[in-house]
Amino acid sequence: MLAQLGIEEERLRLEWVSAAEGDRFASIVGEMTEQIKGLGPFNRHNGGDNG
Amino acid sequence: MAKLNLALYWSASCGGCDVAVLDMNEKILKLAEIADIVFWPIALDFKRHHVEAMPDKHIDVCLFNGAVRTSEQEEMAKLLRARSKVMAAFGSCAHLGGIPGLSNFSDRAQAFERAYIEAESCDNPEKTLPQTMTNVAEGELELPEWWDTVKALNQVVQVEYYVPGCPPPVPIISELVDALAAGKLPPVGTVFGSDKALCEECPRVKDEKKIAQIYRPHQIIPDPEKCLLEQGIICMGPATRGGCGALCINANMPCRGCFGPPPGVSDQGAKMLSALASVLDVNDETEVARIIGEIFDPAGTFYRFGLPAAMINRKRL
Numbered sequence: 001m002l003a004q005l006g007i008e009e010e011r012l013r014l015e016w017v018s019a020a021e022g023d024r025f026a027s028i029v030g031e032m033t034e035q036i037k038g039l040g041p042f043n044r045h046n047g048g049d050n051g
Numbered sequence: 052m053a054k055l056n057l058a059l060y061w062s063a064s065c066g067g068c069d070v071a072v073l074d075m076n077e078k079i080l081k082l083a084e085i086a087d088i089v090f091w092p093i094a095l096d097f098k099r100h101h102v103e104a105m106p107d108k109h110i111d112v113c114l115f116n117g118a119v120r121t122s123e124q125e126e127m128a129k130l131l132r133a134r135s136k137v138m139a140a141f142g143s144c145a146h147l148g149g150i151p152g153l154s155n156f157s158d159r160a161q162a163f164e165r166a167y168i169e170a171e172s173c174d175n176p177e178k179t180l181p182q183t184m185t186n187v188a189e190g191e192l193e194l195p196e197w198w199d200t201v202k203a204l205n206q207v208v209q210v211e212y213y214v215p216g217c218p219p220p221v222p223i224i225s226e227l228v229d230a231l232a233a234g235k236l237p238p239v240g241t242v243f244g245s246d247k248a249l250c251e252e253c254p255r256v257k258d259e260k261k262i263a264q265i266y267r268p269h270q271i272i273p274d275p276e277k278c279l280l281e282q283g284i285i286c287m288g289p290a291t292r293g294g295c296g297a298l299c300i301n302a303n304m305p306c307r308g309c310f311g312p313p314p315g316v317s318d319q320g321a322k323m324l325s326a327l328a329s330v331l332d333v334n335d336e337t338e339v340a341r342i343i344g345e346i347f348d349p350a351g352t353f354y355r356f357g358l359p360a361a362m363i364n365r366k367r368l
Contacts, residue, residue: 001349001350004156004348004349004350004351005156005363005365005367006367006368007363007367
């Protein structure tokens, strides 16, 4: 559905992490942060030059 | 009581909303008793200059159907807003963007390409596309400008009331006419219809919802007594405002969501996705992906009538 709306799939990730997996949680957050930084800001465009 | 001045207008729409007004049958006489129709282009010979000549707030109630997608439609919406005391978005397109709002999955260039060049019924070897200005021997011709984005009426002007539906069912229109006749309009911002989800008024038997396979309506003949969602057909009931009388459901077809989200739900598609995710009868992630992957045109299904009003209101360009 995101692809249909022109949003990169890399902007969404679903992972299950247990409360006991602190390291894993931290590494997933770190990875996701790097990935999003790589993609750059999400420019929401409400239409082109002609609205 | 003095008669009300009533205006009806259409913009990006199919004409079905105007027909729905006529579907009131004899009740339309009541409308004629309480109101003088001062503008209704589909039925009577009024022109834009007639509206321009009116003083501001001359129209008591304007029922505006259709989405807004061209410069002319925006001008008319603003003109009618200035001339009207009360502006009502009439039908799904004015309320939420409606079917024309699906055009927000593309932009003007793509829409023109499809409509004027690719379309199977189109014969246009010179690839002529509509232009805002065209010079011909007789002079310069002007067409309204087409935008990339379709908007709901309240994204262009202030709107007091919403009459949902594609088209609004007669009982809902009658509710509005009765309110006008009694001079008792509900609080500003009211969406006519029920304040509960359609499932609340659906007559079907609802058991435990557990589905392992999704079907499109033409792929199976559904049991007419049983909840359609339980049979694997995507029925928008859980994410849609009730009040229509479950017309589609009673014809053994799923709700497509034309009344928009129920109160308290800001994004109809997200709500439906959440409802669907909770009824899948699988635990394995790859199975979940397989079932969800089978949904044909998911964004178009979940936002069929309301993409312009959704949180993400168009495809990113």
